[in-house]
Amino acid sequence: MRTRSFGNSGPELPEIGMGSWQTLDVPEREQPLADEVVGAALDAGTTVFDSSPMYGRSEEVLGRALEGRSEGVFLATKTWSRTQAAAEARFAEQLDFFGGHIELMQIHNLVDWEERLAWLERERDAGRVGLIGATHYSAGAFDELERVMRTERIEAIQIPYNPYEREVEQRILPLADELGLGVLVMRPLGGGSLVQLSPGADELAALGVDTWAQALLKWALGEPRVHVLIPATSKPDRARENASAGEGAPFDDEQRRLVERIAGRDGG
Numbered sequence: 001m002r003t004r005s006f007g008n009s010g011p012e013l014p015e016i017g018m019g020s021w022q023t024l025d026v027p028e029r030e031q032p033l034a035d036e037v038v039g040a041a042l043d044a045g046t047t048v049f050d051s052s053p054m055y056g057r058s059e060e061v062l063g064r065a066l067e068g069r070s071e072g073v074f075l076a077t078k079t080w081s082r083t084q085a086a087a088e089a090r091f092a093e094q095l096d097f098f099g100g101h102i103e104l105m106q107i108h109n110l111v112d113w114e115e116r117l118a119w120l121e122r123e124r125d126a127g128r129v130g131l132i133g134a135t136h137y138s139a140g141a142f143d144e145l146e147r148v149m150r151t152e153r154i155e156a157i158q159i160p161y162n163p164y165e166r167e168v169e170q171r172i173l174p175l176a177d178e179l180g181l182g183v184l185v186m187r188p189l190g191g192g193s194l195v196q197l198s199p200g201a202d203e204l205a206a207l208g209v210d211t212w213a214q215a216l217l218k219w220a221l222g223e224p225r226v227h228v229l230i231p232a233t234s235k236p237d238r239a240r241e242n243a244s245a246g247e248g249a250p251f252d253d254e255q256r257r258l259v260e261r262i263a264g265r266d267g268g
Helices: 028-043 058-065 086-096 113-125 139-150 172-179 201-207 214-219 236-244 255-265
Strands: 001-006 012-014 048-050 075-081 100-106 131-135 156-160 182-186
Touching: 028 058, 028 236, 048 182, 058 086, 058 201, 075 086, 075 214, 100 113, 100 156, 113 131, 113 139, 131 139, 131 182, 139 156, 139 172, 156 172, 156 255, 172 182, 201 214, 201 255
Parallel strands: 048 075, 075 100, 100 131, 131 156, 156 182
Antiparallel strands: 001 012
């Protein structure tokens, strides 16, 4: 799978990773299915996996699914607790889930970001965290996200990006590029009406893909300031399908415009 530099100084990462929101929060009896989903992604070349304490049991389930197969995996998760003491207690559990080291630790939705950032810098200095990031799902919080980025104390951001959510093109992506930050994309498949669209076979053929999901992923990869997409799935076949969208070239401007027309968002 092709790779693109993750920020100016980070590791080389595959462009299609795997998220875990609403997909790996399963009871223990369903661990075998989670193992199959994660295994399918790994077999297809996926090495970036993203989770969060906000996602219920997803971190624990993901950690178990990666047991014995974590070599070369880039693990991204988050801190989301309301107090520093709770954040540190959860972090101890996260280290247990993921083998004592987390490649990217993100401040989820900017919760208490000033205190969390100082703490994560200490954890990075101690070698338990590789990179520090910040996330937010809402365009209404992008002013604050920009403030965090301009501190130059983080190495990555995670933001929504798809044909329906393009606000990051205005300021966030240009600033990330200027600062050399890695960019992870949540919700690359949009959700709701975007995912439910059913382009015709001729439209998919014109795009050179088999499925609409692959078209959406290649659309996002066509934005050169994006590094990693993290679509989530609970199905092994979909994990393989998503990973295959990283093969070959991302969409060029003409192909991206066709996706936008199909989505009803031509012209941004």
